[in-house]
Amino acid sequence: DIQMTQSPSSLSASVGDRVTITCQASQDIGNYLSWYQQKPGKAPNLLIYDASRLKTGVPSRFAGSGSGTDFTFTITSLQPEDFATYYCQQYDHFLSFGGGTKVEIK
């Protein structure tokens, strides 16, 4: 099974900050990686697929990059509605999620 390791597990940031989250796969997954946002009490919301493609309607301040085993998720200018938990997910071999990164208000 492919293990996904996200870091950090949590971070504190201010509105307007640039935020970066990393996700590492236990083996090469090409670009078969997606990112989700989840707010408390709500279902996850797909933001990015194929490592860097934004789902239609997702703001351009969200970005993804990487391939192989190392991936990055960036929010270029954090907005109040972006405080949430973010998960990476690989879909190269079945599927598995990272442990999540909680983005909190500083």
Add this chain to the structure above:
Amino acid sequence: QITLKESGPALVKPTQTLTLTCSFSGFSLTTTGVGVGWIRQPPGKALEWLAVIYWDDDPRYNSSLKTRLTITKDTSKNQVVLTMTNMDPVDTATYYCAHRFNLVPGDVFDVWGQGTMVSVS
């Protein structure tokens, strides 16, 4: 508009079998490429994929739970059913069903149900 909604018992006893139903609209599970998956999330913890079923009736399971899971579809009712045997308190979680995003070759989920909380006690 695609919507999904989970239903099932809120409380089950240890060793019992859990049966969850996902009722959906806005798509057909007979269309090539379409799939519905189940994902769960214990309180305060990360997401865990459980199973997915495709338009061609091919099921896939999380290897660590495979012996306990069965996923089936009823296309006439627009429903997907997940059963999980031998429930344990560690299976306490919110269970989500979700629609497979058909722009990628793998299993990514673009529309999710609201989730249903299941406690095992």
